[in-house]
Amino acid sequence: MHVERFAAMGTRVELHLFGTGDADALLWARRAIEAVDDALTIHRPSATTALNARLLAGLPAFVDDRVLLDALIEIDAVHALTRGLFDPVADVLRPGAGWGAVRFDPHNARIEASQPLALDFGGFGKGFALDRAGDALRRAGVTSAFLCAGESSIAVVGEHPLGGGWPVAIPHPLEPGRFLVELELRDEALSISSTVGGGGDAPDRAPMIRPSDCALVTAARTAIAVDHRGALAEAVSTALIVAADTHLLDAPGARRFLFSHAGMLVDA
Amino acid sequence: MRNDAFDLSRRSFLDRVLMATAGAGVAAAAPWAAQAAGRDPLAGPRVRIGVIGTGDRGRTLIRNILKTRNCTVAAVCDNFALNLEKGRALVGANTPAFADHRAMLDAGGLDAVVIATPLDLHARQTLDVFGAGLHVWCEKAMARTIKDCSAMVKASQDRGKVLQIGHQRMFHPTYLNALRRAKAGEIGPITQIRASWHRNTSWRRPIPEGSTDRKINWRLYRESSAGLMTELATHQLQIGNWFLEDIPTRVIGSGSICFWKDGREVYDQVALIYEYSGGRKLVYTSLLNNARYGCEEQIQGSKGTIEPELGRIYQEVPPKVLALQRMQEDVKRGHKRVVPIGGATWFPELPVTTPGESLGWGEYDETMLQFEGFGEAVRAGKPLPGLLAQAYAASVASLLGEQAMDRGEAMTWPTDLVKL
Numbered sequence: 001m002h003v004e005r006f007a008a009m010g011t012r013v014e015l016h017l018f019g020t021g022d023a024d025a026l027l028w029a030r031r032a033i034e035a036v037d038d039a040l041t042i043h044r045p046s047a048t049t050a051l052n053a054r055l056l057a058g059l060p061a062f063v064d065d066r067v068l069l070d071a072l073i074e075i076d077a078v079h080a081l082t083r084g085l086f087d088p089v090a091d092v093l094r095p096g097a098g099w100g101a102v103r104f105d106p107h108n109a110r111i112e113a114s115q116p117l118a119l120d121f122g123g124f125g126k127g128f129a130l131d132r133a134g135d136a137l138r139r140a141g142v143t144s145a146f147l148c149a150g151e152s153s154i155a156v157v158g159e160h161p162l163g164g165g166w167p168v169a170i171p172h173p174l175e176p177g178r179f180l181v182e183l184e185l186r187d188e189a190l191s192i193s194s195t196v197g198g199g200g201d202a203p204d205r206a207p208m209i210r211p212s213d214c215a216l217v218t219a220a221r222t223a224i225a226v227d228h229r230g231a232l233a234e235a236v237s238t239a240l241i242v243a244a245d246t247h248l249l250d251a252p253g254a255r256r257f258l259f260s261h262a263g264m265l266v267d268a
Numbered sequence: 269m270r271n272d273a274f275d276l277s278r279r280s281f282l283d284r285v286l287m288a289t290a291g292a293g294v295a296a297a298a299p300w301a302a303q304a305a306g307r308d309p310l311a312g313p314r315v316r317i318g319v320i321g322t323g324d325r326g327r328t329l330i331r332n333i334l335k336t337r338n339c340t341v342a343a344v345c346d347n348f349a350l351n352l353e354k355g356r357a358l359v360g361a362n363t364p365a366f367a368d369h370r371a372m373l374d375a376g377g378l379d380a381v382v383i384a385t386p387l388d389l390h391a392r393q394t395l396d397v398f399g400a401g402l403h404v405w406c407e408k409a410m411a412r413t414i415k416d417c418s419a420m421v422k423a424s425q426d427r428g429k430v431l432q433i434g435h436q437r438m439f440h441p442t443y444l445n446a447l448r449r450a451k452a453g454e455i456g457p458i459t460q461i462r463a464s465w466h467r468n469t470s471w472r473r474p475i476p477e478g479s480t481d482r483k484i485n486w487r488l489y490r491e492s493s494a495g496l497m498t499e500l501a502t503h504q505l506q507i508g509n510w511f512l513e514d515i516p517t518r519v520i521g522s523g524s525i526c527f528w529k530d531g532r533e534v535y536d537q538v539a540l541i542y543e544y545s546g547g548r549k550l551v552y553t554s555l556l557n558n559a560r561y562g563c564e565e566q567i568q569g570s571k572g573t574i575e576p577e578l579g580r581i582y583q584e585v586p587p588k589v590l591a592l593q594r595m596q597e598d599v600k601r602g603h604k605r606v607v608p609i610g611g612a613t614w615f616p617e618l619p620v621t622t623p624g625e626s627l628g629w630g631e632y633d634e635t636m637l638q639f640e641g642f643g644e645a646v647r648a649g650k651p652l653p654g655l656l657a658q659a660y661a662a663s664v665a666s667l668l669g670e671q672a673m674d675r676g677e678a679m680t681w682p683t684d685l686v687k688l
């Protein structure tokens with residue numbers, strides 16, 4: 001058993017490795033997450049801040065950072081999948097701002113926007129980083145690992161070291177000792193988004209905006225999404241929390257949950 | 269300590285300085301240290317040093333000069349007889365002693381002079397020494413005004429004489445090792461330094477017979493000192509400039525006589541923000557009625573923190589997730605239990621109390637090494653590279669901070685400083 005614990009993606013990351021695999025596997029997984037952090041952060045100079053500087057200036061940009069390009073490709077896909085409810089544009093409150101104003105050409109790694117805007121990979125980045133860490137572990141022959149970033153993004157590689165799936169229970173954010181749901185994960189990722197708990201009810205701590213109509217979402221909600229890819233799970237849980245209806249819950253075979261803390265499960 | 273034991277500890281100290289300066293980028297950021305530690309002093313007569321000011325600090329300097337392999341104290345000078353006697357006791361009765369520094373200079377027989385007098389005397393005495401054709405080692409801060417600091421630098425350039433200022437941290441292996449690790453990217457880009465020098469003392473010394481309050485407690489009066497800024501902050505502002513590899517663009521601050529209302533004229537509490545390019549900052553506080561946080565520079569990057577006074581480096585490692593710790597223990601025992609995990613993203617918020625890692629290495633002779641370096645600079649007639657620029661910027665920063673507090677307005681970095 002090996003553990004790697006460090007700060008990245010603006011939170012705490014823990015990688016728990018069980019069983020066999022290359023001795024350096026954990027280090028490679030950490031490096032994969034740090035590479036995502038380096039590329040996607042907007043809190044220090046990065047490929048993303050350079051891109052944002054161009055987009056805010058109304059200029060087209062060539063994306064030469066491979067990690068950022070991969071992230072943009074996935075974002076383009078999940079934006080479509082969530083029908084625009086997940087939107088990486090930082091200032092969607094500005095009229096017309098949003099991913100819809102972006103023209104992204106993945107083949108030529110070119111991006112531009114019809115109006116000045118900036119990107120923020122919150123609500124996507126941690127899942128995306130865990131995907132790349134999981135990929136690094138699998139390449140190294142790891143068959144059993146538990147990864148988490150900030151407790152809202154979780155990914156597992158393979159099965160539990162004692163066999164079967166990884167059993168996890170999502171605590172109720174407002175009622176200690178109660179759980180919203182219990183799940184088993186196998187080679188999957190789990191993302192939890194919530195407007196309550198973890199200090200999220202502090203003023204201006206968790207402003208959620210529905211990109212489709214710019215409505216501020218203030219309802220006490222928790223959204224949970226399980227998917228084979230962490231980036232998708234995270235984007236979906238982010239989208240669910242601001243969704244005005246339940247269409248995202250209807251995906252065949254997907255495990256998605258939306259809880260209203262007015263007292264009930266919206267749907268599953 | 270026996271001589272052979274001292275030689276051994278000196279060698280070990282020098283090795284550690286060299287080890288630290290061998291890191292990538294460190295030699296360029298601290299060229300003086302590698303040069304001072306990197307070669308044995310040349311054979312030949314020792315550099316003859318006259319010491320002006322044999323108070324507590326001056327006598328500490330004398331003890332360090334006597335430990336060097338290339339310098340000797342050839343004269344001492346103090347206008348207070350008691351201090352002069354104490355200084356003379358360290359160097360032997362045959363060493364000439366003077367009550368007036370001009371008499372010492374006129375007597376000849378010196379290669380260089382060490383100045384350890386009240387701040388307002390530094391500039392005039394430095395110019396007098398240069399006028400006598402000698403080199404100068406002067407205590408920090410450089411002078412009471414920015415204009416005088418510049419005059420000292422200009423005179424050094426015009427006369428072709430060495431001017432070295434006492435910033436011993438620049439020779440300290442812990443600081444050099446800290447710099448090496450910062451240069452290696454271990455704490456990420458440095459965006460803020462929080463420096464403090466907090467003491468719980470009046471800073472007021474008893475006045476011996478034959479002296480006066482203004483002479484003994486010169487640090488407390490405006491004519492002779494900027495108080496906390498020039499006597500303490502200077503060191504830490506130098507560290508800030510050094511690690512940020514820059515000089516401030518401007519400073520804002522507030523000072524007050526808040527606790528020791530005993531007739532002093534300098535602030536007993538200061539709080540300043542020095543701004544650097546790119547939005548970086550050095551936040552500085554100093555006070556004289558609480559010692560809880562002591563003297564430290566918290567050098568903060570995105571991946572870690574260095575606290576060189578404590579000699580520690582801290583990685584940004586968050587605390588363990590308890591549920592995952594329990595999962596580990598369960599697996600070890602062959603138990604499989606549900607893992608209660610998942611919620612709003614965890615944010616690191618509270619102060620971290622992890623112990624960090626040591627930067628090494630205990631007590632050092634950095635003051636001795638800076639004198640050995642000075643001795644070689646005097647012999648070569650050429651200053652150790654980079655030192656004066658650091659000292660000049662630190663002194664200017666401290667005096668600019670005083671101006672910002674006095675005027676209650678932001679002070680921008682002067683544009684008329686002497687080029688180095």
